[in-house]
Amino acid sequence: MKIAFYGSSLLSSYWNGAATYYRGIIKGLAGLGHDVTFYEPDAFDRQQHRDMEPPDWAKVVVYPATQDGLQRVVARAGDADVVVKASGVGVFDDALLEGVVAAARPGALRLFWDVDAPATLAALRASPGHPLLRLLPALDLVLTYGGGPPVVEAYGHLGAHRCEPVYNALDPDTHHRVAPDPRFACDLAFLGNRLPDREARVTQFFLMPAARLRETSFLLGGNGWDDRAMPNNVRKIGHVYTRDHNALNSSARTVLNIARDSMAATGFSPATRVFEAAGAEACLITDAWIGLDLFLTPGEEVLVARDGMDVAEHLSTLTPARARAIGEAAGRRIRAEHTYQKRAAQVDAILRDAMAERRERVPA
Known part of the structure; x- marks a missing residue:
């Protein structure tokens, strides 16, 4: 199928946490024979902070963030x-x-792909006149970055014909273990941009343990943290390009995942970072969220923390041998069950099924 995909950016992860997800899904779809064109605006300095040039598995159209540029694409x-x-x-x-939606030809599938379902659903509930609410009946399908049964049910109640979660995953060719890099050596690394619904949890799960364990080294990557006061044992390194994610995950003794408030409340939404870290066989510590055991087994393939005290306890008691065993087990599980090749096959099946449904619902 010929797919026109309108998203934030395929080429840059700068202020764009969905980049790895887009790349994995679209590369996988191309491998199944789909012809994908990705349309992204020249906005937020993303083109000045590219992680990659246009790949051979997708055509990328970068358009000016203007009314004229919008109309053209x-x-x-x-x-x-x-x-x-x-x-x-x-x-x-x-x-x-x-x-x-208006420009799509009559026989085409029309999809909304929600890469932040908790935030989108909150906006829809707060705004009865939201354009997406009005357009849901005209859409054939809603796909989501995650969310599980609560998100599927919510979209169904709002009028979506069909909603299917397509979770994050791993591209083993892109994210894997590499030699440790002194730039990223630390006891605990966290990578995430500073966002309003994340900061309190970063304080609880990352900064509080850092303040408690003064002899332990902490590494913080991501945009927006420059003016935030930190304990002296926290090193801020700013934006980390995706080309360095393997080195970071392979160099830290442990890697921390912290869900945003809305994601943690909804559950079933493992972040891209979880799969990147597992691909590099990092020992992952994550805050607790519903559905984790569908992806990794707590205590064997991942360490779970209910709060900052649990993070501090894990860091204080974890031996190098156990950290290695947990990381290796996580890598085996994710490579066996949660790759973007498998996610692309899932999307391919969904698209073919939805196309057949559309032909029945809207005869040519």
Whole structure:
């Protein structure tokens, strides 16, 4: 199928946590024979902070973040068999959704791909006139970055014909173990941008243990932390390009995953970082969230922390041998069950099924 995909950015992870997810899914779909064009706006300095150049498995169209640029790429939706509008593009989101749904040809599939379902659903509940609510009946399918049964049920109640979670995963060719790099040597590393619904949990699960364990080294990567006061044993390194994620995950004694408030409340939404860390066979410590055991077994493939005291306890008692065993077990599990090749096969099956449903519902 010819797929037109309108998202935040395929080429840059700068202020764009969905980049790895997009890359894994689209690369996998290309491997199954789909022809994907990804449309991304030139916004938020992402093009100045690219992690990659346009790949050979997708065509990338970077358009000006202007009304004229918007209109040009909206018109291209009519060329595709499948039109995908992702959440969180960041500019002209509502106009882009309305435009591509209207421009899609009658026989094409129209999809909304939600890469932050808790935030989107909260916005829909707060705004009865939201364009997505009005357009849901015209969409063939909603795919989500995660969310499990609560998100599927919520979208169903709002009028979606069908909602399917497609979780994060691992591309073993991209994320794997490498030689340790002194730049990222530490006892605990956390990688995440500073966001309003994340900061309190970063304080609880990362900064409080750092203040308690003054002889332990902590590494903080991500945008927005420059002016935040930190204990002296926390080293801030700013934005970490995806090309360095393997080195970071292979160099830290342990790696921390902290879900944002909304993700932790919803559950069933493992972050990209979980799979990247497991691919590098890092010993992962994660805050607790519903559905974790569907991906990794607590105590054997991942360490779970209910609060900052648990993080401090793990760091104080974890031996190098156990850390290695946990990381290796996580790597085996994720490579066996949770790769983007498997996710792409899932999406391929969903698209073919949805296309058949559309033909029944809207005869040519």
